[in-house]
Amino acid sequence: MEEWDEIEVPRNVKDIFVEMKNTAELMVDLAYSSLLFNEEEMAEEVLELEEYLDLLNYHLMVHAVLAARSPREAEQITSILHMAHAIDDMSNAAADLAKMVLEGVQLHPVITEAILGSEEIIGKIYVSADSILVGRTLEELDLATNTGVWIVAVRRGKRWIFNPDGDFKIFPGDVLIGRGTDTSINYLKEIARGNIKVMGDGRA
Amino acid sequence: MEEWDEIEVPRNVKDIFVEMKNTAELMVDLAYSSLLFNEEEMAEEVLELEEYLDLLNYHLMVHAVLAARSPREAEQITSILHMAHAIDDMSNAAADLAKMVLEGVQLHPVITEAILGSEEIIGKIYVSADSILVGRTLEELDLATNTGVWIVAVRRGKRWIFNPDGDFKIFPGDVLIGRGTDTSINYLKEIARGNIKVMGDGRA
Incomplete structure (x- = not known):
């Protein structure tokens, strides 16, 4: 910033x-x-x-x-x-x-477990080259509605983009950090891997 | 409680x-x-x-x-x-x-505007009798994944149900209080009104 x-x-x-x-x-x-x-x-x-x-x-x-x-x-x-x-x-x-x-505090493993065991969790989603996400903007994709995942940050190479806006276009190799339910995160992971080729009801 | x-x-x-x-x-x-x-x-x-x-x-x-x-x-x-x-x-x-x-504090209108103008908002969703939501449980519907809306409470008649669990079955006339983007909330409203008859990619 x-x-x-x-x-x-x-x-x-x-x-x-x-x-x-x-x-x-x-x-x-x-x-x-x-x-x-x-x-x-x-x-x-x-x-x-x-x-x-x-x-x-x-x-x-x-x-x-x-x-x-x-x-x-x-x-x-x-x-x-x-x-x-x-x-x-x-x-x-x-x-x-x-x-x-x-501060480099030694974190108890329960902290990670609690973040991953909550109703809403944080997930890391790797975007593969043959995913339908590639080349499209966050606004076009509307992942919040279509997958239930809220994108809070993206890792591109060595760079972090925090709170990416609607114009942000997804590249192959991007790592999305998203918040959503376990099911939502897994659904988006399948889309990002290229295993699911249609998203939501096809509106996107 | x-x-x-x-x-x-x-x-x-x-x-x-x-x-x-x-x-x-x-x-x-x-x-x-x-x-x-x-x-x-x-x-x-x-x-x-x-x-x-x-x-x-x-x-x-x-x-x-x-x-x-x-x-x-x-x-x-x-x-x-x-x-x-x-x-x-x-x-x-x-x-x-x-x-x-x-405490019955006089709230400034800006408070409502801010809650409704945020990236994630709160919405009130009325369920009509001919909605596909009726008669199905929250677990079956998985609204968080399929619509991006997180249900925090339900009003049924004069009664509130807070944080309804997966077994909760939706009745006609229920009023859902949900958190999501503006688009998600509007999408769920259309489903709840009976205007949209298929949800998500048809998994639900």
């Missing part, structure tokens, strides 16, 4: 708020992923996102406080700050998880 | 840990849902789950501390307690959100 003074922060309370919520959720996914795969770079991204979230929170507060014009509005605006605080708490918890990776 | 002395707590560290992680994630989904729909009963469930999670955390600590037999094991076990603490922080943040509903 770039330096903060180059970062564009959304310009209204709603957009800042949405960005905060999305960022915190991404942080949680990346934090569990970094623990599961013992990936320092991913853990570092979580800490950078934490700083970004603090910046968003600051902008939110400035905007929110400026917006209050009556006691009723002030109470409503307090509810925004309250929710922002809760989101910030969640992001701090995610950062605490990521710090375990960076 | 029943009284705690009737509640069965899993008997080993891994299962307790998985239960804690699942519970915290459910709490976050239910907390956002309770804010979105201003549902007190849902908010109360979040607070009950918080107590349940505290109980799990206590059992985890007892089991974990008993298990340590060497300094290396002690360090590894510390990592479990560290992660449990982070999960507990996330659940507390979810409880803070739920308390806003119970």
Whole structure:
């Protein structure tokens, strides 16, 4: 992520708020992923996102406080700050998880087992050259709807792409890090291996 | 939820840990849902789950501390307690959100907009009598894989069912509360209305 003074922060309370919520959720996914795969770079991204979230929170507060014009509005605006605080708490918890990776703490095997044994798990999906995923964008594929897997990061060669956007085009050899149920992850793995050639109901 | 002395707590560290992680994630989904729909009963469930999670955390600590037999094991076990603490922080943040509903705080409209404008949103899905969902269990339907929607609660008449399990059979008139992308939620809504008669790639 770039330096903060180059970062564009959304310009209204709603957009800042949405960005905060999305960022915190991404942080949680990346934090569990970094623990599961013992990936320092991913853990570092979580800490950078934490700083970004603090910046968003600051902008939110400035905007929110400026917006209050009556006691009723002030109470409503307090509810925004309250929710922002809760989101910030969640992001701090995610950062605490990521710090375990960076501090090189000896992780108990139960940590991996718990991440892989939950209702929603994190999976690593290798894309083979003859997969229908290759050459298509995440927006076209809409994996969240068609397979139930939410892509949080992609490893391409030595490089990580975190939170890839809709324009991101999948290459052969990409490694997708996804969150979903066990069944969803296995389904996407079969598609990524080239064993399943049609996805969803054929809409994709 | 029943009284705690009737509640069965899993008997080993891994299962307790998985239960804690699942519970915290459910709490976050239910907390956002309770804010979105201003549902007190849902908010109360979040607070009950918080107590349940505290109980799990206590059992985890007892089991974990008993298990340590060497300094290396002690360090590894510390990592479990560290992660449990982070999960507990996330659940507390979810409880803070739920308390806003119970305290009757005047919520700013931006809160609803942010929950509905995020990458993953919460949706309310009405099941009509001629939907293919009717009469089938959540396990058979596997909505998480086939539609990308995670069902967090169901409203049946005046009753809420939170975190319905795989055996749960859908009835006409049920209202599903689900988490997913905007596209996923809309896709499931079409299925629930009876407008789409085949789901996923026909596996279901």
